Amino acid sequence: MTLTAWMGYREASNGLHETVSQKLEQDARDSAKFVRNWFSYRFMDINSQAENQRNADFLTSLKKEYEVSHSSLAEFTKSERWKALVKANQKDLISFSRQYDYIHDLFLIDLDGNILFTIGNGEDLGSNLFSGRHASTRFASSARKTLNNHQTIFSDLGTYALPNNDITGFISAPILNVQGRVIGLFAIQIQLDRISQLIHNNVNNKSLVHYMVGSDGRLRTPLIQTNKGGVLKRQINSEQFKLWQHEHVNNNDINDDESEISFNYTGPNGREVIGVHQTVRLPGINWVLISEINSDEALAPAHRLKNIVLIIFLITSIVVAGLAIFLARRITHPITQLVEASKAIAAGRTDQQVVVKENNEIGILADAFNHMNSARLEQELVMEQSSLEIQEALIDLEEQRFALDQHAIVAITDVTGTIHFVNDKFTEITGYSRQELLEKNHRILNSGHHEKYFFKMMYHTISSGKVWNGEVCNKSKNGNLYWVDTTIVPFLDEDGEPESYIAIRTDITERKLAENELKKKEHSLALAQQMAHMGSWELDIKTNELTWSNEAYRIFDVDQIKTNASYDILMNVVHPDDRAMVKESYENSIKNQESYNIEHRLLMNDGIIKYVNERCETTYDKQGNAVLSTGTILDVTDRKHAEFALLEAKEAAESATQQKSEFLANMSHEIRTPMNGIIGMSGLLLDTKLTSKQRSYANATMSSADALLTIINDILDFSKIEAGKMELEELPFDLQLLTEDVSELMALKCREKNIGILLRYKPDTKRFVIGDPGRVRQILLNLLSNAVKFTQQGNILLTVESIPEKQVNSHIAEFKISVKDSGIGIAQENLSHVFNKFDQEDSSTTRKYGGTGLGLAICQQLCSLMNGDIKVESQKGIGSTFSFTIKLTINPEPSEELLTIKNFDHLKGLKILIVDDCATARMIFEEQVSTLEMREVVSTTCGKMAINALQQGIRNNDPFDIAIIDYKMPGMDGEELVIEISKKNYSLTASSCLSRRSQEKRTVEIYNL
Structure with missing residues (x-):
């Protein structure tokens, strides 16, 4: 009973300790996970701001104005120009800072460390982070790392002079311009109070504490939330911290996510505690979260149970002592008889019998002893017979082994591959003696012919207790290679785990040579x-x-x-x-x-x-x-194509002659309008032999006639709209195909000006609709023509997307189509009247670029007719974005087969490389392939980076399967990259972004696709 009570106490104590430990470990894991998640969201917050092009433009504007001001940084940040820039651009940043309570201040800093903007407008505004009073702070150190490594980093906690030498931390992220270059950094200042609250919110026990410690052993959060005096000052040297430092700071072999176990030790305040730690790694820092609870408080119920067990033990001891004295005398005599009989049997007198008259447990024990002695005698006879049978079996086994040695190559190794036995055939084929092989690892025969994966799969099979068979190429002592058909059988122990392996081989060298x-x-x-x-x-x-x-x-x-x-x-x-x-x-x-x-x-x-x-x-x-x-x-495809090309050329020549005859015949009989007559006659005139001066006059006539015809058409369209006589057609069409056709049409004009045009048709955007495709095309051509007209360099981006939240019903969807250029832009004061008829930004625009000023007005009216609207966003000297919305009916029965993700199942699991110097193009490609379930998508900006990525993939045994390559890039262009890839014999499928058929044929010839 006492033993049971004591065991109950021990079980209760252990169970309570285990429960407390599990609860403590769970609290620690939850708190650590909460901290990591909180910081993860903060990194997402700052990355979204750092990637916001408006912030990049804001920083660029501040930097540019500072450079042209020729004043000191402090003077510039107090200037009226600085205030004007801040007033125009700080709205979103102020809104962002007020949206989150953890933000104390926000910073925009250029590459030189100049603090050009803060929300708080403290004394640090207008100073240099790298050379000013904050140069030695952790903030300055993390900012340098961010600019050097282009990574988002947390600075760790530290004292910061402003506003009151408070303990604070900074998260910094690089800001990139549209070309993908780092132009500065975006930083958020976080106060200690917010980090401290993260780990003290869920504490219920009065002695339970969570606190953070840095890798330097100093507190990062207070032991008690109300007492912050020890942060960054108090040194923690508890066994729990030393264990973490040994496992996760000094030893890189241990995973941070490995489950930690709590144990008892002396806490920072000198009391015995139960504690556990969890590693909290953040970009730039390495913290440990230590969770502790006082041992006395946690195990108080067990201590009370211990006192009860001691009382029960004392009472039980007194009762048992009395009973033991009484029974000892009664039991001693029969037991003495059993002892004497046992000694006699041990001395060889096996005929002993014990006689006990009592009909109790001792009597039963005596009968069992007599029965055991009889059974032992019978067992000895059986063992003698078994010994003879074993001797005969050993003789048979030796004969079988001799027969095996004559025909097979046999070796036995332990689980590590160390050789413990080889037969004569083994030494004969390898050229090694037994002394050279025994206790050596089997890798002594490795020929290097097989990949590591081959042996990895072999070991996986035999280590799981299964038999492996295969053909192996080994190397003998003299360096010659030989092939063996190998079967490896694992010998298993009582637990079913391999304890050794026997390998039986047959020489197949001659067969492999053949x-x-x-x-x-x-x-x-x-x-x-x-x-x-x-x-x-x-x-x-x-x-x-x-x-x-x-x-x-x-x-x-x-x-x-x-x-x-x-x-x-x-x-x-x-x-x-x-x-x-x-x-x-x-x-x-x-x-x-x-x-x-x-x-x-x-x-x-x-x-x-x-x-x-x-x-x-x-x-x-x-x-x-x-x-x-x-x-x-x-x-014979090439030969047939040559034949067809010759035939088509002949037919085209005959057709051209026929068309020319028909055109001249029609024009001579039927001139419909004077304008068409002027255009037709100008065209005929240009087809004749002219002097250069005459051709110049004819071209001027043709251009003027075309321009006038465009004006007339615009005026007629606008007149129809104003008179309410414009009627829209209701025809089924493919919106994606329409935008692709328009983009291809405008690509010719873009190529003449050496600018790019990109189409971004967002995934999940409806394609097959019912509406007026001609009017949609008219809007697109008008907007794209303007973009080409006013853009001298850069790119034009056409984006098409449906707006699910504004979908009227299941049959009608609203689409948003935008045209973004990098042209001359429009001044803010002129944006309000760009859609007025006959209006342009100013008279100089009309003189330089031409136009009637009706195009945008017509676009606005057409959008209105299609239940939509059009708007513009623009910055002078940076570019414009025209966006319009229209409502179209979804075509429930499209005439064309729609490609779905299933059509691209063969791309699942593949690895793709995108090479393009244009960030927008890379974004479009990445967006398009994001739904294809590809294994990995890697983007690079130039040919050199692409070569490095391909080589890295091969070194990691993870090569690329597909490459999408821009043809025209700075430095190494697409053709040079394809040549370099073909030289290195990389195996992949390449798709190049080509603008001409000749370029496509040239690339195919180079890479031999």
Whole structure:
């Protein structure tokens, strides 16, 4: 009973301790997770601000104005120009600072450390962070790291002179301009109180504390929330901190996320506590969260139970002592008899019997002793018989081992690969003696032929207790390679775990040499076929087994690894119009026992048509039955295309002659309007032989007539709108295809001015709609023409997206389409009247760029007719963004098949590299591939970075599968990058952003895609 009570106390004490520990560990994990999550959201907050182009523009403006002011930094930040810039741009930053209570101040700092803007407007505004009074602070150190590493970093807590030497911390993030260059940093100041609240909010026990300690051993948060005096001053040297420092600071092998276990130790205040730690790593710092509770408070119920158990123990001891004295005398005599009998048996007198008359437990024990003695005698006889059988089994086993040694190569190793046994055949094939092999690791025979992955999979199989079989190439002592067919069998212990391995091998070196020789010949044949663009095939007619050469797979555009050759696959590749002819040609050749030579077409999955010349011969047996058909297939696509091009050129020349005749005939009989007459006659005049001066006059006439015709059309359209006679059509059309066509049309004008045009059709945006495609095209052409007209360098971005929150119903959707340029921009005071008819920004715009001033007014009216609106955002000298909304009916039955994510299932799990110096283009590509479930998307800005990324992927055994490459980039352009990739024999699919067919053909020739 006493033992039970004591065990109950121990169990209760241990259980209570375990419960307290688990609760403490859970609280510590939750608090650490809360801190990490809180900081993670703060990093997301600051990154969103740092990536906000308005903040980048604000910092750029401040930096530019400071440089041109030729005044000191302090004077500039007090100037009227600085105040004007701040007033115009600080609204969003003030709103952001008021939105979050953790923000004490916000900073905009340039690359030189100049503090150009703060929310608080303290004394640090207008100072230099790297050379001023704050140069030695942790804030300055983290800011340098942010600018050098382009990473968001937390500075750790430290004293900051402003406003009152408070303990505070800073998060800093790099600010990038539209070209992707770092132009400064965005910083947020956080007070100690907010960080302290994170870990004290959920504390219920009066002695439970959570506090942060830095890697230097100093407090980062107070032990008690109301007492902050020890922060950054008090040194923590508890066993818990030393354990964390040993595991996570001095030892890099331990994972920060590994579960920590609580234990008892003396806390910072000298009392015994139960504590546990959790590592809190943030970019730039390394903290530990220590959670502690007083041991006396936690285990108080167990201590009370201990006192109760002691009282029960004393009472029980008195009762047991009395009973023991009484029973000892009664039990001692029979037990003495058993002892004497046991000694006699041990001395060899096995005929002993113990006689006890009492009919109690001692009597039962005596009977059991007598029975045990009899059973032992019988067991000795059985053991003698078993010993003889074992001797015979050992003799048989030795004979079997001798037979095995004559034919197999045998070795036994432990689980680490150390050799403990080898037979004669093993030493014979390796050239090593037994003394050289025993106690050596099996890696002594590694030839280097196999990859590490090969041995990794082998070890995985045998370490899990399974038998492994495979072919292995080893190296003998003299350096010669030999091949063995190997079977490795694990010997398992009582727990089912391997304790040693036996390897049984057979020499297959001669067979492997023959196989290698055959492969070399097959490779030579495949290389010859590839050079000639000729594939071969073979059909075993009896088994219906079809085989293709590598070049045949390439010609048929079929994946050799994933697909086995078959008649059905072949017929699927043959053009539907030629399938009957191909089938009939083969059947006739079998029937007539003659070869055939035909030309037919192949239809590839991407719609490309190839032309091939196919020949076939069949072998027959003595009875005249077809046995084996062999054939060749020659890719003659280039030759056929040349023939077609020659034919098309001839037809085009004939058509041009005919069209010219018809045009002249029509123009001579039917001049519909004077304006069309002027344009027509000017065109005819330009087709004649003219002097340079005459051609200049004719071109001027044509341009003026075209401009006047555009003006007339604009005036007519506007007149129709104002008179209420403009009617919109209701036609089904593909909005994405329409925007693509318009973009391609405008790309010609963009190329003339050496500027780029980008189309961003956002994912999940509806495509098939019902509306007036002509008017939508008219709006787009007007806006894009203006963008091209007023943009001298940079890019034009056309963005199309649907607005789900404004969708009227399931049948009608609202679309937002915007055109953003990097042109001359519009002054703020002129934005209000850009949509007025016949208005332009000023008279100089009309003189320099031309135009009627009606285009935007017509666009506004057309948007209104389509239940939408149009607006503009612009900055002088930076560019403009025209955005309009329209409402269109969703087409429930599109006539075209819509590509879905399932159409791109073959891209799942692939790794893609995007190379483009334009940040907007990279963003569009990344957005488009984000829904394809690709393994990884990596973006680079130049060819050199792309080469480094490709090499890094190969070194990490994680190469890229696809590359999208811009053709025109600074430094190494797309063509040079493709040449460099082809030199290094990288295996990937490349897609280049090309503007001309000639460039596409040139890239294909370079990379041999």
